[in-house]
């Protein structure tokens with residue numbers, strides 16, 4: 001079987017070792033004669049998997065003891081609603097508007113309270129991270145999108161918010177670099193980019209926030225209920241959690257978030273250095289804010305972009321089309337993308353440039 005290189009933004013590439021292990025174990029988990037797909041989520045075999053996934057996440061990210069780790073459903077999009085529903089209680093929150101995902105989060109928050117847009121990069125089509133934020137002292141929390149998957153911009157440093165809890169959508173860069181979890185009130189991420197398959201959403205929440213969630217919420221939308229039930233209030237997405245556990249095991253072997261960060265920097269540098277020396281390909285994001293995960297670029301003249309994407313696809317380099325809302329090209333190079341994949345892409349780009357310039 002010849003595998004292609006997967007540059008899709010998500011669901012994204014998974015480590016080959018993880019796919020192989022899942023394949024080997026699919027029909028018979030640990031010799032129990034059943035698949036992980038068909039055992040009870042309350043069985044000791046599955047409970048061991050869920051506990052291992054949580055323990056690995058805690059260790060890899062250095063999650064302090066006063067935080068809960070939850071495996072929820074509904075994607076990161078559900079968190080756009082659950083966060084204000086649980087925390088806002090009619091108050092006001094600061095949101096940094098860095099693009100399409102932040103906008104969606106803002107739209108949901110407005111259903112539950114007031115939103116102060118503390119900074120926006122809309123004036124330049126979201127090609128940079130706003131720096132001088134207009135934070136309000138009475139905000140219930142400050143919300144940021146640590147990596148905007150569509151525009152390809154990433155917070156290199158998070159804002160200082162003092163006593164106001166910082167909430168971050170880390171869907172597209174979770175576990176790609178070390179993060180000081182103690183600086184955050186809540187971190188959330190859909191799994192399908194750096195953690196595993198779609199279907200599970202990770203929420204890391206500080207326990208004092210849990211203790212103060214709004215009263216009378218529907219059970220499935222109430223963080224406290226999920227935490228009290230160790231994410232087993234109802235049937236969790238067990239297969240997705242199983243794969244998350246394997247991805248975290250793989251990440252440990254890669255040297256944890258510190259190890260993978262170095263590799264991620266090296267991979268992104270190959271592409272950005274190439275753009276910086278080319279007048280054919282142009283990076284779409286402001287240099288100092290460019291994402292290590294989603295590398296967005298344009299081709300001059302733009303009519304060539306479609307040809308580029310077609311030719312790349314034919315060469316086995318998949319998913320390089322930019323998001324439909326912005327156009328252009330995007331190479332998503334998450335944790336599991338091997339450096340050979342990026343080198344292959346750069347070599348293809350060089351060839352395409354020579355042939356089309």
Ligand SMILES: Cc1ncc(COP(=O)(O)O)c(C=O)c1O
Nearest residue numbers: 075076077101149169171172190
């Ligand atoms: C930064 C970011 N936030 C939120 C989402 C939405 O995630 P989900 O599809 O899990 O709801 C995405 C999806 O790509 C994303 O990239």
